[in-house]
Amino acid sequence: MAKVVIDGVDVEFEAGEKIIDVASKVNNHIPRYCYHEGLSIVAQCRMCLVEVEGQRKLVTACSTPCTDGMKVSTKSEKVKKAVSGVQEFLLVNHPLDCPICDQAGECSLQEYSYKHGQEDARTDFFRRTYIDVDMGPSIKKNMNRCIHCTRCIRYCDEVGQIHEMIAQQRGNDTEIVTIDGNPLQTAYAGGLADVCPVGSLTTKDFRFKKRVWYLRSKDTICDGCSQGCNISASFESNLIYRLEPRKNMDINKWWMCDEGRYGFHHVHSPSRVLGPLIKTSDSFESRLWGDLIPSVSALVQQAKNISVVVAADATLEEVAILKTHFSSANFYSYSPSVEKTSEDKAVDHLIRRKDKSPNLKGLEESGLRPFSELKSGSDLLIFFNAGKVRVPYGLAKLAKNAIAIGVAMKEDLNGWNYVLPSLSTYEKSGTFVNHTGMKQKFAAAIAPVGLSRPLNKILEALTKSDRKVG
Amino acid sequence: MNHEIVFSKYYGESQTEGLDYYKKHDYGYNALLKAIEMGFEKVHQEVKDSGLRGRGGAGFPCGMKWGFIPKNTEKPIYLVINADESEPGTFKDRAIMAYQPHLMIEGAIISAMTIKAHMIYVYIRGEYVKEAKILDAAIEEAYKAGYLGKNVAGTGYQLDMVVHRGAGAYICGEETALLNSLEGKRGEPRIKPPFFPAAIGLFSCPTVVNNVETLACVPMIVSKGAEWFRSFGPEKNHGMKLFCISGHVNRPGLYERPMGYPLMKLIEEDCGGIWKGRKLKAAFPGGSSAPVLTAEECNVNLDFDSLAKAGSMLGSAGIMVIDDATCILKVAIRTAHFYQVESCGQCTPCREGSMWLKELHIRLEAGEGKVSDLDLIEDICNNMDGTTICAFGEATAWPLRSMVKKFRSEYEQHVVEKRCPFEG
Ligand SMILES: Cc1cc2nc3c(=O)[nH]c(=O)nc-3n(C[C@H](O)[C@H](O)[C@H](O)COP(=O)(O)O)c2cc1C
Ligand code: SF4
Ligand code: SF4
Ligand code: SF4
Numbered sequence A: 001m002a003k004v005v006i007d008g009v010d011v012e013f014e015a016g017e018k019i020i021d022v023a024s025k026v027n028n029h030i031p032r033y034c035y036h037e038g039l040s041i042v043a044q045c046r047m048c049l050v051e052v053e054g055q056r057k058l059v060t061a062c063s064t065p066c067t068d069g070m071k072v073s074t075k076s077e078k079v080k081k082a083v084s085g086v087q088e089f090l091l092v093n094h095p096l097d098c099p100i101c102d103q104a105g106e107c108s109l110q111e112y113s114y115k116h117g118q119e120d121a122r123t124d125f126f127r128r129t130y131i132d133v134d135m136g137p138s139i140k141k142n143m144n145r146c147i148h149c150t151r152c153i154r155y156c157d158e159v160g161q162i163h164e165m166i167a168q169q170r171g172n173d174t175e176i177v178t179i180d181g182n183p184l185q186t187a188y189a190g191g192l193a194d195v196c197p198v199g200s201l202t203t204k205d206f207r208f209k210k211r212v213w214y215l216r217s218k219d220t221i222c223d224g225c226s227q228g229c230n231i232s233a234s235f236e237s238n239l240i241y242r243l244e245p246r247k248n249m250d251i252n253k254w255w256m257c258d259e260g261r262y263g264f265h266h267v268h269s270p271s272r273v274l275g276p277l278i279k280t281s282d283s284f285e286s287r288l289w290g291d292l293i294p295s296v297s298a299l300v301q302q303a304k305n306i307s308v309v310v311a312a313d314a315t316l317e318e319v320a321i322l323k324t325h326f327s328s329a330n331f332y333s334y335s336p337s338v339e340k341t342s343e344d345k346a347v348d349h350l351i352r353r354k355d356k357s358p359n360l361k362g363l364e365e366s367g368l369r370p371f372s373e374l375k376s377g378s379d380l381l382i383f384f385n386a387g388k389v390r391v392p393y394g395l396a397k398l399a400k401n402a403i404a405i406g407v408a409m410k411e412d413l414n415g416w417n418y419v420l421p422s423l424s425t426y427e428k429s430g431t432f433v434n435h436t437g438m439k440q441k442f443a444a445a446i447a448p449v450g451l452s453r454p455l456n457k458i459l460e461a462l463t464k465s466d467r468k469v470g
Numbered sequence B: 001m002n003h004e005i006v007f008s009k010y011y012g013e014s015q016t017e018g019l020d021y022y023k024k025h026d027y028g029y030n031a032l033l034k035a036i037e038m039g040f041e042k043v044h045q046e047v048k049d050s051g052l053r054g055r056g057g058a059g060f061p062c063g064m065k066w067g068f069i070p071k072n073t074e075k076p077i078y079l080v081i082n083a084d085e086s087e088p089g090t091f092k093d094r095a096i097m098a099y100q101p102h103l104m105i106e107g108a109i110i111s112a113m114t115i116k117a118h119m120i121y122v123y124i125r126g127e128y129v130k131e132a133k134i135l136d137a138a139i140e141e142a143y144k145a146g147y148l149g150k151n152v153a154g155t156g157y158q159l160d161m162v163v164h165r166g167a168g169a170y171i172c173g174e175e176t177a178l179l180n181s182l183e184g185k186r187g188e189p190r191i192k193p194p195f196f197p198a199a200i201g202l203f204s205c206p207t208v209v210n211n212v213e214t215l216a217c218v219p220m221i222v223s224k225g226a227e228w229f230r231s232f233g234p235e236k237n238h239g240m241k242l243f244c245i246s247g248h249v250n251r252p253g254l255y256e257r258p259m260g261y262p263l264m265k266l267i268e269e270d271c272g273g274i275w276k277g278r279k280l281k282a283a284f285p286g287g288s289s290a291p292v293l294t295a296e297e298c299n300v301n302l303d304f305d306s307l308a309k310a311g312s313m314l315g316s317a318g319i320m321v322i323d324d325a326t327c328i329l330k331v332a333i334r335t336a337h338f339y340q341v342e343s344c345g346q347c348t349p350c351r352e353g354s355m356w357l358k359e360l361h362i363r364l365e366a367g368e369g370k371v372s373d374l375d376l377i378e379d380i381c382n383n384m385d386g387t388t389i390c391a392f393g394e395a396t397a398w399p400l401r402s403m404v405k406k407f408r409s410e411y412e413q414h415v416v417e418k419r420c421p422f423e424g
């Protein structure tokens, strides 16, 4: 295999591979702003300049393909001087308002300033200023911080595939705008905040909510549709603040949609039922688990025929638990958007799917029948969900008695005898099967919220003599 | 020094732009007929042998450039004429297009047939409204006379030619920005690799971009031969050349002289010396992108290699002469301002550096600068030099660095006196 020598280290490469990626293979991180693996190459920021033996001028590592025997230096004096020059140029007009910037702590400009910048500022002129601009429901722009890398423009063109962001004017007056100032149309606008290397484009959802160094994050799977995008959830004090995509070349590449990105707010919604409820004559009353279990248990035991409706945001493990516990019951799957996976399809060119639940495929493979086959009139209907699929309106009326286990909203209580709070996707571990049949395991990001309990603990309590929910 | 007027015979006269006039007084498409007779491989060889170097600025050998077009490509091949002429102090292509448009068209037809292009685009500077109209009319005449269209001069070769007007951006003279602009995109230079025009040019097809004057040399080379062309100018710098002189001389204007003509002779003899009895202070020999020459350094010959040796460049041959009553910092401000507003803004060093440089020069000229600003200017120029996508970065850095280096004491005087010494 062909080899390049980067800072004295031999590295193998495949034809066409660029220096920047080949260097990454040996943990040699070449600084970059405009380059993004998932976007076309423009080599505009000039931050990735490296020296190639035999070439008079420095070349950009992001755009220069390796050739066999090429000798690259990423740390020569000439490179250091040029790179620190580029870094300085970027700061000539930068407001350096890190203390009030959401990107601070995960900002490329900050990071490279430490690594490649100069200690003192040599400029004392007024800086370019613009006012903040609203770019639609998802994104707010602070043009003062923009470093003109054009990742956002390419993201809209190439990922969102809507030509809606452009560079206006030229040179020093260049401003990144949406065409005619229109709100962004793309269903992937939130990704602009991911690709923007600085704090210029931020999501309104996360803006000013939390300094990122307080956040921890855990890998998980988006439960917003049957695609199963790989994501991470950032949280602090058991509160989730944001979701971000994780690279998975087989599923979502580097991206996720806005619906998925902002689709965690039910977890901490003030409407979420966070303690067990029992229906009274005219309302619902809260009970402690221990007080409620005997009557729930009795209701289950009296029922001659039971229907269990499992929302397709349940995990494979939960389906198995339900099937073991209610071994003689009839099981149905429920997704709000499709009846069966055969009706599922892509809804755009990228990743969004019609089936707005993450595990219908898994439920079908576990032998659950389609929801349309559910007949009314059973003694007891048990509904289980994780909150991404909402408790269906009117479902409780299909049986004499009805118990909802899972994540319910206060508006959804009508008709249920008992509402037993269980976990959202972020509070549990488990496995989803995405639309292509790929099994994806994930772990809990946060601990159970309120009095919510895992399904297995709730079901175990129903049969235990001490009636305790573990 | 061998000398023959080949371009500017009738510049300044009226109604010279028609086909009839061109037939009576110039090559009259006989060079095209000769080229057809010779065969285009021979034409290519002749152009190579002539040593013709591009007149757009870089002086790249024309015949060699044509040779980069891939053989047996299935894609269409394009010839694009760079008539954007926006380099400060440059007005030679304008004269060719205004007074002898058919010379350029004939040269373009021969060149297109040599590289097997069937389409010629002329990208003309937006402000050249009159010249664009003249070109349009001349192209129409050429179509009617059968030199363009489905059957060029009875050969069965199809060739079309279209004029496209720019929208007022200097950077669209850079050949890859020009191609982007022609495609309807933002006028931003492309990265090379991969976008070498000969391989991936206009609409991703093989493309040759040549300057107006370069192509206007082709009919005479075909007609009179490579040997004749080589009889002008020193080795590797051949041909007659249009020099644009502006600034503080008594007779500014367009002068046709052989390559290698002495700059001082041009200033002193041809242009009648420096105006108002003043002395020469400095000159840009090749547009504002060329490093400035001090009065002593002006003892240089006007050709690519001599000027390169003198640390400057022939560029667009736009010679701007500066007298000794002029504040060099004012010249620098004007230069920096031009590059600030004309930078396309893609590259960080160019976008930010040009603006920073302008601010520093304004401050210095006003007497509010610091001595350390001089080193800072030099360092900013160093950081722009060789770090950008296109040569615009150097075009900004080189002249500004040359001014602060060569006129450092004048810069310092501004700082020490806290005012411009040239203001009463
Ligand atoms: C910033 C910049 C501006 C340029 N402007 C012009 C121009 O106005 N006209 C021109 O012919 N070439 C211009 N050039 C040079 C072209 O890129 C290109 O080299 C030339 O058109 C090639 O033609 P030639 O080989 O016939 O000289 C410019 C180059 C740069 C970097
Ligand atoms: S807004 Fe962000 S992504 Fe867009 S050009 Fe500016 S810095 Fe780059
Ligand atoms: S495409 Fe689906 S899985 Fe991916 S982020 Fe959007 S909702 Fe979540
Ligand atoms: S050097 Fe300047 S003009 Fe050239 S591409 Fe870069 S920013 Fe644009």
Ligand code: FES
Binding pocket: A031, A032, A033, A034, A035, A042, A043, A044, A045, A046, A047, A048, A049, A060, A061, A062, A063
């Ligand atoms: S990362 Fe290579 S030029 Fe921007």
